Amino acid sequence: xxxxxxxxxVFLLVSLALASVVxxxxxxxxxxDPANALTAVGATDEQIAAARRSIGSDRPLxxxxxxxxxxxxxxxLGTSFVSSLPVGPxxxxxxxxxxxxxxxxxxxxxLIAVPAGFLAAYRRRTxxxxxxxxxxxxxxxxxVFWLGMILIAVFALNARWLPxxxxxxxxxxxxxxxxxxxxxPVLTIALVMSASLIRYVRSAxxxxxxxxxxxxxxxxxxxxxxxxxxxxxxxxxxxxVSILGIELASTLLGAVVVESVFALPGLxxxxxxxxxxxxYPVIQGVLFVSTLAVLIIGFAADLLQRxxxxxxxxxxxxxxx
Amino acid sequence: MSIKKSxxxxxxxxxxxxxxxxxxxGATTTGSSSGGGxxxxxxxxxxxxxxxxxLDNTAGGGQGVTEALNGNVYEGLFKLTDDxxxxxxxxxxxxxxxxxxxxxxxxxxxxxxxxxxxxxxQDVKYSLEKVTAKDxxxxxxxxxxxxxxxxxPDARTVKVKLSKKSISFVYQLSYVWIINSEARDLxxxxxxTGPYRxxxxxxxxALSLDRFAGYWGGKAANKxxxxxxxxxxxxxNNALLTNAVDVVTSGxxxxxxxxxxxxxxxxxxxxxxxTKLLLAFNDxxxxxxxxxxxxxxxxxxxxxxxxxxxxxxxxxxxxxxVPPTDPWYEDLTAIDAYDPERAKKLLAEAxxxxxxxxxxxxxxxxxxxxxxxxxxxxxxxxGIEVKINTITSDEWYTKVYKNxxxxxxxxxxxxxxxxxxxxxxxxxxxxxxxQVTRWVEQAEQASTTAEQTELLKKVNRKTAxxxxxxxxxxxxxxxxxxxxxxxxxxxxxxxxFHAYDIKKG
Numbered sequence: 037x038x039x040x041x042x043x044x045x046v047f048l049l050v051s052l053a054l055a056s057v058v059x060x061x062x063x064x065x066x067x068x069d070p071a072n073a074l075t076a077v078g079a080t081d082e083q084i085a086a087a088r089r090s091i092g093s094d095r096p097l098x099x100x101x102x103x104x105x106x107x108x109x110x111x112x113l114g115t116s117f118v119s120s121l122p123v124g125p126x127x128x129x130x131x132x133x134x135x136x137x138x139x140x141x142x143x144x145x146x147l148i149a150v151p152a153g154f155l156a157a158y159r160r161r162t163x164x165x166x167x168x169x170x171x172x173x174x175x176x177x178x179x180v181f182w183l184g185m186i187l188i189a190v191f192a193l194n195a196r197w198l199p200x201x202x203x204x205x206x207x208x209x210x211x212x213x214x215x216x217x218x219x220x221p222v223l224t225i226a227l228v229m230s231a232s233l234i235r236y237v238r239s240a241x242x243x244x245x246x247x248x249x250x251x252x253x254x255x256x257x258x259x260x261x262x263x264x265x266x267x268x269x270x271x272x273x274x275x276x277v278s279i280l281g282i283e284l285a286s287t288l289l290g291a292v293v294v295e296s297v298f299a300l301p302g303l304x305x306x307x308x309x310x311x312x313x314x315x316y317p318v319i320q321g322v323l324f325v326s327t328l329a330v331l332i333i334g335f336a337a338d339l340l341q342r343x344x345x346x347x348x349x350x351x352x353x354x355x356x357x
Numbered sequence: 358m359s360i361k362k363s364x365x366x367x368x369x370x371x372x373x374x375x376x377x378x379x380x381x382x383g384a385t386t387t388g389s390s391s392g393g394g395x396x397x398x399x400x401x402x403x404x405x406x407x408x409x410x411x412l413d414n415t416a417g418g419g420q421g422v423t424e425a426l427n428g429n430v431y432e433g434l435f436k437l438t439d440d441x442x443x444x445x446x447x448x449x450x451x452x453x454x455x456x457x458x459x460x461x462x463x464x465x466x467x468x469x470x471x472x473x474x475x476x477x478x479q480d481v482k483y484s485l486e487k488v489t490a491k492d493x494x495x496x497x498x499x500x501x502x503x504x505x506x507x508x509x510p511d512a513r514t515v516k517v518k519l520s521k522k523s524i525s526f527v528y529q530l531s532y533v534w535i536i537n538s539e540a541r542d543l544x545x546x547x548x549x550t551g552p553y554r555x556x557x558x559x560x561x562x563a564l565s566l567d568r569f570a571g572y573w574g575g576k577a578a579n580k581x582x583x584x585x586x587x588x589x590x591x592x593x594n595n596a597l598l599t600n601a602v603d604v605v606t607s608g609x610x611x612x613x614x615x616x617x618x619x620x621x622x623x624x625x626x627x628x629x630x631x632t633k634l635l636l637a638f639n640d641x642x643x644x645x646x647x648x649x650x651x652x653x654x655x656x657x658x659x660x661x662x663x664x665x666x667x668x669x670x671x672x673x674x675x676x677x678x679v680p681p682t683d684p685w686y687e688d689l690t691a692i693d694a695y696d697p698e699r700a701k702k703l704l705a706e707a708x709x710x711x712x713x714x715x716x717x718x719x720x721x722x723x724x725x726x727x728x729x730x731x732x733x734x735x736x737x738x739x740g741i742e743v744k745i746n747t748i749t750s751d752e753w754y755t756k757v758y759k760n761x762x763x764x765x766x767x768x769x770x771x772x773x774x775x776x777x778x779x780x781x782x783x784x785x786x787x788x789x790x791x792q793v794t795r796w797v798e799q800a801e802q803a804s805t806t807a808e809q810t811e812l813l814k815k816v817n818r819k820t821a822x823x824x825x826x827x828x829x830x831x832x833x834x835x836x837x838x839x840x841x842x843x844x845x846x847x848x849x850x851x852x853x854f855h856a857y858d859i860k861k862g
Contacts, residue, residue, distance in 0.1 A: 083498065086491070118410045119545070119560070121560070146560045193598055309408075
């Protein structure tokens, strides 16, 4: 296990390094010039050159790259071209919104999806089993922004229970307000996410229900609950955990839509603004941090799967991924 | 020239780059709804789509910084009121020499910056030179290029010598913030003389201004102003509907207006806009080198129907670059009015009986894509095929504005008095008429505004007759506010939003 951990950790570092190179190069290949975002429409060539000098985008690319990597190694994400503010604290401030939003939505989605998915499989021949299955099917088809708008219309515009959007400028210094402003976005993401999770939990449960080992356990006198608990749950968890990892990662990155609908100052809106302004340090900072988060989530999901399933530890079924 | 870059409109990632090209100011209308008692210590929440990129208007702060800080945090020697009048602000008095080349300004006494330092002529000199400096990124740099030298005989006197006469010089000064010459880090902090000082800027969310106790003039009618920033108009309207904001500065869509119009808690104000939607031809690219072809395209498009489909009854038709609020306005909508038969005749005269096809470079944000589709269907009826090429604002800037690699494009031009750009043959649309250029130059050198107006009226008529561009329509200017509010600006001239007169009751 220690060797595996070490190998997995080295893999993470190598992935991160490769990702850094790719995102740096890709950004530079995009058309457009960050100096444009700084200068007015009628700027002279002289003004544009001055803007380039001031942000250092006139330097050769390898020099810019080593400069950026050097900063990264010192734990510094650089300085925004446009606002002249350091990117690190900026990303940190946005994570204060995005991380609670993503995690709360994720936990809620799991709390909804696991029992619902299990019921949909176990009681698939009853009316509510079919209903659950049908609703989740429908849920997958619902666009997240649409659901967000519906929730705003119902709970904010009509009932006036919750704010329609925005985040208190004082942030978590006002925990009550901050939580209130996250309720609807969390609900939006959780509902959409749980719809697809229900499908996975349902099919994983169906697999288990039809499995030989469960039948054997039952034949040996184990009660259904006990057989499910000892054998079923563990087996069903393995595919679900890997899906959970992917869902969590994509929610983190996909929060941009929900952040826009609810006017939340999260990581996604920072990225969108950064892209619009060709603010390379900001884009790089956001993508670097989210790449890191995705890699760590993947790492954690892998690790969890190995803990759950001893066969993976022995490398019998496709071991070291 | 000034800029309106990066407003996140409707969709999360579409960037507006509207050309805001100006020369000198003017427009009319006043705005206030109810009087009565108000709370002098109220907090006014303003919803906006334009978050500043940074806080320095000479270093790419964008439209948002003008909106939030102009007149509120920073003041100029003069100010441009919401009615388009140029009034004295930090200048108590000014004299112009007989030859029109030397301006002597006397500064108001007892003005202090937010840091506590007293305003002196040195600060004015510094602020002007900040704009004209070699590495300045100010949009006003070219306009202030006429400054030859600046002298400061004493602490309250500034003497500016111009290299040539400029009737719009004082107007241009209303854009120049007077900044403490010792201030640093102006992209993230401020040191101005205005009625508010910067409170807290939470990037991506809000910027607050607090009433400045040491203000030299009458104190602001509210204690605090919070600009709250949104990425799309729907979120902005929702915030207004739930009282999270009291007034929205912009970004109205006609569909959303009814919910406010039929609600007694809100007031929908129609102000005067100066924003024009243009189908700009490249007058140096075939076939638009031919006046007849430009006239044909103008006559083939039913502007009224276009305006109706985009703004549903709001907005106005215009026949030239000049909005009704400019002093040299004349109704020229009769020139090249909608007449598809005449368009066909003109095309035949131009030797294009069988029509032709051209590429229309279309910015990817509202209303351009809708307008492009409409134009395509209209021109198809007279045998012209339009190929719509959708581009981002950044591509527009490089391809169209800088490289002139286009045949025709759509663009919104925001500012008042921007007719004068037709006098610049190097401008992106490539209109080159020696007489017009001369008239524009003479107008700037004019000694009286009557003389200036007379000359620019000629420019107006000539460019309209030449169909230098096709001016599709004038935008509506709609401000929606809670009825509890009064004293807010209605016209939002040049993106300003003076908040100090806003009363909340």
